[in-house]
Amino acid sequence: MSEHDAIDLAIMRTLQKNGRISNAELAQKVGLSASACSRRLDILEKSGVISGYHARLSHKALDYKMIAIVHISLSGQFAKTLTEFEAAVRLCPNVLVCYLMSGEYDYILRVAAKDLEDYERIHRDWLSALPHVVKINSSFALREVIDRPNVGL
Amino acid sequence: MSEHDAIDLAIMRTLQKNGRISNAELAQKVGLSASACSRRLDILEKSGVISGYHARLSHKALDYKMIAIVHISLSGQFAKTLTEFEAAVRLCPNVLVCYLMSGEYDYILRVAAKDLEDYERIHRDWLSALPHVVKINSSFALREVIDRPNVGL
DNA sequence: TTCATCTTCGCAAGGACATTGCCAAAGGTT
DNA sequence: AACCTTTGGCAATGTCCTTGCGAAGATGAA
Structure with a gap:
């Protein structure tokens, strides 16, 4: 089990509010380059911390x-x-x-x-x-x- | 208020299951070109039928x-x-x-x-x-x- | 029917984006 | 200090998103 630092939490918090944000914008919001952000997101998804993305329908x-x-x-x-x-x-x-x-x-x-x-x-x-x-x-x-x-x- | 046909429903159903799917893949799944799919999705979002996307955290x-x-x-x-x-x-x-x-x-x-x-x-x-x-x-x-x-x- | 109009599609292009390899910097350990 | 591990940034390439444009189909009135 891995530890989650402030950046991981920021990624999760951001994607919770807007799950379809582009990786580039996400990276900017959490203060990382696009590549670093993409890699961290990949880890969060594959480890199951982020278990999916869902559209919310009216x-x-x-x-x-x-x-x-x-x-x-x-x-x-x-x-x-x-x-x-x-x-x-x-x-x-x-x-x-x-x-x-x-x-x-x-x-x-x-x-x-x-x-x-x-x-x-x-x-x-x-x-x-x-x-x-x-x-x-x-x-x-x-x-x-x-x-x-x-x-x- | 607009009516939703089978393609709109397919878009909603797909994004409900996978909210971060690419527009290209979404278009393929629902049987549209990427541009047509992007425009329909835009309408669904702006009309509020799709009210948001959220990451699901474990x-x-x-x-x-x-x-x-x-x-x-x-x-x-x-x-x-x-x-x-x-x-x-x-x-x-x-x-x-x-x-x-x-x-x-x-x-x-x-x-x-x-x-x-x-x-x-x-x-x-x-x-x-x-x-x-x-x-x-x-x-x-x-x-x-x-x-x-x-x-x- | 015929024509005008409105909608929505597919195609194409250029601009944005995601991903991967590679190297450097930082932190921890012997 | 030397080594190893982790993680970030840069750059390049391939993919994707968007917008303009013309065509096809639907709708409605004359």
Whole structure:
């Protein structure tokens, strides 16, 4: 594992805000020559510190206006049970986030839907069909207060 | 407001998966010449359909290995109460996501911490200090099963 | 239908950019 | 001091991005 100095952090911070900046401009912002900057960026990408770049699309354009938080309990905590559940949940394209959790519920999901009707379909065709589920609890987001891609550096 | 055809959708889908792809490669993937692709992309960006590009940083690589899901209840649902809470929570850099919710709890937060000790600090210095909070419930992620930036188109 | 108009494409060119090799400077170790 | 490792800058070459221009297709009115 490598150490990250101030320049690496500046590269990450800059690319977090503008992931499609040119290498030349990036180099200028962090105070390096283009070649040195390109090499450092290459290391950050290949080591997995920067795991990808993604366009952020306007919610309006995609019509996914509804976010649901879904708490799910399974019938047991056996490895096979968890594995089968996770394999199934990965197939649902509307599930943005899924965590195995400590506490009252086994999994927490963040699900995107176009509207309530769409969510009803997702719930019926996907969530209810997940294996080993004994309890599903859906809550709906009324407002998105924060949605940061990463921790503020 | 413009309509989006299959090519526009292909551009969005591609850039969602790889936001730093070159325009030449993007053009090839969607079946356009580089110039036509560049012009369409320009329109998508300037119209706000694509609102930005962001590098995705590995939380683990940055030593943020711990994700907590925090459920919070406030003392009331008055507009002033919500506004003050939201203004305060926005200041905490460790809060990645915050939704105002329907259901049992008022807010759900996703918080990144380096370790349990770090989370204890965040809880003490930030979360406990949020105004109008009457109940905080923290759960910890044991495993990240899915973390997608956007809905699969 | 026919013509005018608007849109969007592909092609070409020149200007910008990314990458690689090579060498020098800085820092650490024996 | 001598050596080794790391990392930056410069230069060159190949690639890429952008813009102007003309052509093809779509749209609408006479």
